[in-house]
Amino acid sequence: MTTTTVDLKVLDPRMAEQVPSYATPGSAGLDLRACLDAPITLAPGQTTLIPTGLAIHIGDPGLAAIILPRSGLGHKHGIVLGNLVGLIDSDYQGQLMVSCWNRGQSEFVIQPFERIAQLVLVPVVQAAFRRVEEFGDASSRGEGGFGSTGKH
Numbered sequence: 001m002t003t004t005t006v007d008l009k010v011l012d013p014r015m016a017e018q019v020p021s022y023a024t025p026g027s028a029g030l031d032l033r034a035c036l037d038a039p040i041t042l043a044p045g046q047t048t049l050i051p052t053g054l055a056i057h058i059g060d061p062g063l064a065a066i067i068l069p070r071s072g073l074g075h076k077h078g079i080v081l082g083n084l085v086g087l088i089d090s091d092y093q094g095q096l097m098v099s100c101w102n103r104g105q106s107e108f109v110i111q112p113f114e115r116i117a118q119l120v121l122v123p124v125v126q127a128a129f130r131r132v133e134e135f136g137d138a139s140s141r142g143e144g145g146f147g148s149t150g151k152h
């Protein structure tokens with residue numbers, strides 16, 4: 001396991017006691033909570049942007065964070081992310097926001113400080129593109145994609 005230090009600002013004092021922490025030594029994700037004054041009802045198909053009351057500055061361009069749905073909310077209640085995956089750049093210093101999408105068939109009420117998504121730190125490699133007319137080595141896949149290898 002690799003650990004790194006990330007600067008975190010508590011933007012809403014109510015989050016001071018709720019700073020994200022790993023639930024178990026093997027956890028990959030940190031749960032993010034809805035920093036709300038009152039419950040929000042999400043109708044089927046509705047998307048809303050929810051503040052977390054927190055900001056992080058990752059700083060190291062070799063890292064980023066992604067926001068992912070929580071499995072239970074997504075599977076049982078259809079609460080996933082309006083952007084499917086949120087990408088937090090290493091130079092972002094604003095509030096962490098979670099786009100919640102009710103892809104289910106029933107209303108869902110998000111309670112203040114409920115855990116709504118999870119944040120995972122990931123390594124990043126930036127590409128320096130070298131323009132070529134042809135790729136040097138022919139690969140066995142070549143230009144095949146989108147099911148070209150068949151179903152089995």
Ligand SMILES: O=c1ccn([C@H]2C[C@H](O)[C@@H](COP(=O)(O)OP(=O)(O)OP(=O)(O)O)O2)c(=O)[nH]1
Pocket residue numbers: 067083085086087088089090092095096097098099
């Ligand atoms: O779920 C998300 C996704 C993004 N962000 C923040 C962090 C990220 O670094 C910034 C910009 O995100 P992105 O680049 O995906 O947004 P964009 O729509 O391309 O806008 P921009 O022009 O600001 O890059 O917004 C969040 O707080 N939550």
